[in-house]
Amino acid sequence: MAESRTTTAEESQENTLLQQYASATNTKVLSSQQDLDPKDRVMDEMLNWCHEQGNIVILKSATILSSSPSSRTVQNCKSLLLSKGVHPGQVYATTQSLVNLLLASGEEEERNDKTRGETTAAFSDQQKHLRDLVHEAVMQNVSDIHIQVRQTYTKIRMRQHGELRVFAEWSEKLGREIASVAFNKETDHATSHFNPSVPQDASMPLKIQGKDIRLRLASVPAHGGFDMVMRILATGEEHANTLEDLGYTSKQVDLIKLAMKLPFGAIIVAGPTGSGKTTTLAACMEMVEAVQKLYSIEDPVEKVVEAATQVPVNTDKEDRSFASMGRAALRMDPDVIILGEMRDEDTAHVMVRASITGHLVLTTLHTNRATAIITRLVDMGVSPVLLSDSSVLRCLICQRLIPKLCQNCAVPLKKSEKHQANIPDWEAVLGPEIINSAKARGPGCSKCHSTSVSGRTVVAEVIWVDEPGRAFIQKGDTLGWEKYLKENGWQDFSDRAIALIKEGICDPFDAEKVVGPINASTTVKTFIYR
Numbered sequence: 001m002a003e004s005r006t007t008t009a010e011e012s013q014e015n016t017l018l019q020q021y022a023s024a025t026n027t028k029v030l031s032s033q034q035d036l037d038p039k040d041r042v043m044d045e046m047l048n049w050c051h052e053q054g055n056i057v058i059l060k061s062a063t064i065l066s067s068s069p070s071s072r073t074v075q076n077c078k079s080l081l082l083s084k085g086v087h088p089g090q091v092y093a094t095t096q097s098l099v100n101l102l103l104a105s106g107e108e109e110e111r112n113d114k115t116r117g118e119t120t121a122a123f124s125d126q127q128k129h130l131r132d133l134v135h136e137a138v139m140q141n142v143s144d145i146h147i148q149v150r151q152t153y154t155k156i157r158m159r160q161h162g163e164l165r166v167f168a169e170w171s172e173k174l175g176r177e178i179a180s181v182a183f184n185k186e187t188d189h190a191t192s193h194f195n196p197s198v199p200q201d202a203s204m205p206l207k208i209q210g211k212d213i214r215l216r217l218a219s220v221p222a223h224g225g226f227d228m229v230m231r232i233l234a235t236g237e238e239h240a241n242t243l244e245d246l247g248y249t250s251k252q253v254d255l256i257k258l259a260m261k262l263p264f265g266a267i268i269v270a271g272p273t274g275s276g277k278t279t280t281l282a283a284c285m286e287m288v289e290a291v292q293k294l295y296s297i298e299d300p301v302e303k304v305v306e307a308a309t310q311v312p313v314n315t316d317k318e319d320r321s322f323a324s325m326g327r328a329a330l331r332m333d334p335d336v337i338i339l340g341e342m343r344d345e346d347t348a349h350v351m352v353r354a355s356i357t358g359h360l361v362l363t364t365l366h367t368n369r370a371t372a373i374i375t376r377l378v379d380m381g382v383s384p385v386l387l388s389d390s391s392v393l394r395c396l397i398c399q400r401l402i403p404k405l406c407q408n409c410a411v412p413l414k415k416s417e418k419h420q421a422n423i424p425d426w427e428a429v430l431g432p433e434i435i436n437s438a439k440a441r442g443p444g445c446s447k448c449h450s451t452s453v454s455g456r457t458v459v460a461e462v463i464w465v466d467e468p469g470r471a472f473i474q475k476g477d478t479l480g481w482e483k484y485l486k487e488n489g490w491q492d493f494s495d496r497a498i499a500l501i502k503e504g505i506c507d508p509f510d511a512e513k514v515v516g517p518i519n520a521s522t523t524v525k526t527f528i529y530r
Helices: 002-024 043-053 070-081 097-114 125-140 172-185 250-260 277-285 322-330 344-354 370-378 417-430 433-436 467-475 478-488 493-502 508-515
Strands: 055-056 064-066 091-093 142-149 154-160 163-170 198-209 211-222 225-234 266-270 294-298 308-312 335-339 360-365 393-405 455-462
Touching: 002 091, 043 055, 043 070, 043 335, 055 070, 055 097, 064 070, 064 097, 064 393, 097 478, 125 142, 125 172, 125 277, 125 433, 142 172, 154 172, 154 493, 163 172, 172 198, 172 211, 172 225, 172 493, 250 266, 250 393, 250 455, 266 277, 266 344, 266 370, 277 393, 294 322, 308 322, 308 370, 322 335, 322 344, 344 360, 370 393, 370 478, 393 493, 393 508, 417 433, 417 493, 417 508, 455 493, 467 478, 493 508
Parallel strands: 064 091, 266 360, 266 393, 294 308, 294 335, 335 360
Antiparallel strands: 055 064, 142 154, 142 225, 154 163, 198 211, 211 225, 393 455
16 A cells, blocks of 8 residues: 555656646646657657667657656757757657557567568568669659560569650569569468469558558560559658649639538549549548548558548459448448449449438549549449439549649740640640740759659549539530530639640640640531531
């Protein structure tokens, strides 16, 4: 009993000292993990040192937590961080119990990291080649690595800013070995040997130089060999992109945010493969309030979102399909459901069912225009009458990606020789004002790694489904709907691309890949054949 009273007295004294420090520094005493940013973790590089001290924890944000915040240990910690090139963050008074919990948590994460991805075990030469290749791709901001294995050679090409470029040529033997190692040793579930004669796919986590990198693998047989594509899903350095960061206009962002605040209905993001639909969904997921329950059904899980329960799909098994996992999620008391992709009639009906039963649903679809989303859904077996219900469709989005000019080496459009032949046609449609302010791809420079491109931006069509819109949907009148939208100030792909040309953000040639040729013949409502 005496020992219990002594412990209570010590804890009381500790709390008093912590409160005094917090009051003096205008902060608060941290006593629970709920007081911390859930995305912040213990800094790996300082974990052993913190264990040795016993009363201090440093988070990855450089925030310092200590149960003895006035001690010399904190000063030593700041000096040590500065020697590592890290600027120390805020110091918080923290209970010893929370310090112990965080140190134990950091130790557990360290143990888990050693059991997957990069370990202390020696890698084979092929595994090293694979990691070097992936690391090089990440450093160059590559989205896909293409490995073409043929009878006498292996060609490596990388897709950067939407364009494929040759990276290297290897021997046929090395290409086969790299593919075998990727599928047989590095994937999440290496249950079967790599077979180049049949299509295969898998997901692959790697830890390279401390970064958690995730890739999706796919292979198909080809004459004389096979192709394997590795899509880089996560690089370990992602930050949550906002819709504005991606390239949506302020008006389009307002419409999407308004739809995200609704208690039920469907928001559909459409576009071709590789147009950034998943990234847009992730940006929308970040808008979900903390008090709401979010389930995300994905194949595979690409971008980790802390606030969501992300459920992986296995399309090879009927009970793990998008539709079946979506139906299961409906039984889990969700507020918001993400259906990673609507691929079939069953998934489309799950989307409709979830919407009309009081859930907000976000999903993706492969179409070329925002209005064509309706055509695709009808083709998937959903009736126009059901689609026109006010509980179902709320906001329709279709997006594509256009390369952004490197502003360091871009040249005025009128001074670019390869653009001269097209300028009269563009000027007839866009007018001399836009042509005078437009820019073209330059020769490339060190800043853009000689690509003449600084990245890609979204061009999007965003439709708010209003009452007249539902009437057009019910009648299946897509042409009438687009005319109505244009009369009310709606921007289609062409309008957005022209705005980017005018601002000198993209090259007209790149814009034409999205909106088609910009000339008088393609802009007239009635085509004249003579």
